[in-house]
Amino acid sequence: MVDAIIIGAGQAGPPLAGRLTAAGMTVAVVERKLFGGTCVNTGCTPTKTLVASARVARMAQRAAEYGVMLDGPVRVDMAKVKARKDAISGRSRQNVEGWLRGMPGCRVLQGHARFESANSVRVGDEVLTAERIFINVGARAAVPDMPGVRDVGILTSGTILDLDRVPRHLVVVGGSYIGLEFAQMYRRFGAEVTVVEKGDRLIPREDPDVSAAIRDLLEAEGVTVRLSADCIRFAPHADGVEVGVACASGAPSVVGSHALLAVGRVPNTDDLGLDRAGVATDARGTITVDDTLRTNVPGIWAMGDCNGRGAFTHTAYNDFEIVAANLLDGDRRSVDDRIQAYALYTDPPLARVGMTDEAVRRSGRRALVGMRPMTRVGRAVEKGETQGFMRIVVDADSQEILGAAILGPGGDEAIHAVLDLMYAKAPYPTLQRAVHIHPTVAELLPTLLGELTPLG
Incomplete structure (x- = not known):
């Protein structure tokens, strides 16, 4: 008998184990494969490491444009690229596992967890029981039954x-x-x-x-x-x-x-024995949760990709924060408070927050938009990376920022100036009057807000 069982050591599980054990609870963390979940092993960490190598290759190919002369053609040693990726991902994985195994009050089990009831989980020959069970099993790449x-x-x-x-x-x-x-x-x-x-x-x-x-x-x-x-x-x-x-x-x-x-991806829920616990899922196997990540069964929560309320590392970590705040801090936090934000890590990246233009039009709001191509952003021109544009949409009546997109160098960082203001629920003139550092991409956000026109 332990106070809590956490199934899966992805982005939400380990920090929750840390909060629960710090509060004096005993915790069992069950991981059947690799510590760190998708992000560390097959998602953000390895892929963005590869993206970094690919960017270096691309810049080497373009070196002459910058007056840098390289002797001979650019050659990629994929074995070394992979070795670098494996080393970085491996260190992250080891850090997560080491943290959990060294955590007072936390017991780590490696194996396949299956529910036996609403408060018991079998791992191999052992049955664990707890009043609180947290599911953090993530998702995997979908392989639909396409011909051949x-x-x-x-x-x-x-x-x-x-x-x-x-x-x-x-x-x-x-x-x-x-x-x-x-x-x-x-x-x-x-x-x-x-x-x-x-x-x-x-x-x-x-x-x-x-x-x-x-x-x-x-x-x-x-x-x-x-x-x-x-x-x-x-x-x-x-x-x-x-x-x-x-x-x-x-x-x-x-x-x-x-x-x-x-x-696409599918949740790793098909072999957990959720039916024995009475946990409800949809047709895809996504676990149904309320706005505080509780399932339909008292004492069972679902966090991360398996709950269908977000498909990113940052949303999984926020799931942990929501659960911990409600359970331990007496602080009412909800998934519904979350503003949609994500990035596509092409180079340059695409960063998105809030509503798209199409969604704003469908809402019927009277809206204003500011837009500028990267060819008119000094930082992008200086870097020789002028693909893309930046855009921001606001409510013409309430002055609320509704959404923004930045496709260009540093867009994944610059977008946070918009995101933070949206969380602060501040009107757009607050950002318009900010004095940003030159030369940056973010410095053009106030300029965009000074050039708003009706959204057609």
């Missing part, structure tokens, strides 16, 4: 990280966030890359001009984009794998040496 998908060696966002050689031709099926990061990354490493997307534009949740700008920057680097792929299928080929596209125009199929399937 089982007949070829499909890569996922996890298994592609094991490559120690650059593919000759990587076909990326799925034109959204994960797929596009890998597409640009491997193109910069030297692979031929084709992106196959079922929809009529990339990243369809974004505004159309954002989708178009992302496509432009990828194609400028040599990535081939195939849209409206209405019959995606797979078949073995002598040169690797054939991916059926059947677009309205162009060749009906693409042959690649490797194929990456990046069409």
Whole structure:
């Protein structure tokens, strides 16, 4: 018997264990595979490490533009790139495991946890009981039952990280966030890359001009984009794998040496025995929670990707903060207080907060918009990285900031000036009157707010 059981050592579980044990509780943390969850092992840490290597390769290829002359062609040693990624990811994983194992009052078990009842969990031959159980099992790459998908060696966002050689031709099926990061990354490493997307534009949740700008920057680097792929299928080929596209125009199929399937993620809940505990899920297996992350069963919470309330490291960590605040601090915190914010880590990155332009139009609000291309941002011009633009939308009546997008150098950092003001619920003139440091990308945010026009 312990006071709490935490299933999964992702981004929410370990800090919650720290708070609970500091409050005098005994905690059992169960991890069946790798400590640190998706972020540390197959998500943010390894992929952004690879993105960093890819950026260096790209800048080396462009060196002459900056007056820097390199002798001979740029060569990528993928084995060394992978070794660097593995080392950084490995240290993070070891740090999480070491922290948990050294935590007073915390017992770490490695194995597969399955519910036996609403307050008991089996791990191997041992049954643990607790009044509080927290599920933090994350998600994995989805592999839908597409024609031929089982007949070829499909890569996922996890298994592609094991490559120690650059593919000759990587076909990326799925034109959204994960797929596009890998597409640009491997193109910069030297692979031929084709992106196959079922929809009529990339990243369809974004505004159309954002989708178009992302496509432009990828194609400028040599990535081939195939849209409206209405019959995606797979078949073995002598040169690797054939991916059926059947677009309205162009060749009906693409042959690649490797194929990456990046069409979403599914929660790791199918083998937890949730039915024995009575925990409700939706058709995809996502655990149903309220605005404080409680499931329908008293004493059971779900945090991170498995609860469907966010799909990012920052939202998973915020889940921990919400649970801890409500449980330990008497502080009412809610998922509903969270403002949507995320980034697509192409280079340059796309950063987004709040509502898209399309969502604002659908809301019927009277809105104003400020926009500026990166060709008119001094910092971007000086760096030679003028793809993209920055935009901010505000409510014309309340002066509330409704949303913003920055596609350009440093956009993933600059966007926080907007996000913080939105959390402070301050009117947009507060940011408009701020004096930012020059030369930066963020310094143009006040300028945008001084050039607002009606949102058409």
